[in-house]
Amino acid sequence: MDNVIDKVIPIFIGKSYIQYSKEAMLEMPLSAQVYLRKKIHISGKSYYYIHIPAKVGSDSQFPFKEGDKLQMVIDPSKKKIILTKVTDKRKVKVRST
Incomplete structure (x- = not known):
């Protein structure tokens, strides 16, 4: 029989205590x-960047990895940006710095 403690993850938010099951997590x-x-690049072109924090990018639930080709859709009515992975046989080359 599974131990109940193994199935529940305690989370503290300030002074509040919340329990989530591992399945819910x-x-x-x-x-x-x-x-x-x-x-603004030296060529005069301007670019916009959104930096994804390392904690999010390295999480096991993060669906993308370096070099993945992504499709960006902007929904102006909902003010949302949606990124989806493009299923392409070719990989995008990543510059090494």
């Missing part, structure tokens, strides 16, 4: 506050 969305940044 697998379904929780990843969340982080990010900022949109604008950079």
Whole structure:
């Protein structure tokens, strides 16, 4: 028989104590506050960047990895950006710095 303690994960938020089952934790969305940044290249073109925090990018639930080709859809009515992985046989080359 499974131990109840193995099935529940305690989470503290301030002074509050919440319990989630491990199954519920697998379904929780990843969340982080990010900022949109604008950079102007030496060529004069401007680019916008959204940096994904390392804690989110390295989480096992994060669906993307370096080099994945992504499709970006902007829904202006809901003010959302949606990223989906493009199923392509070719991989995008990643520059090494």
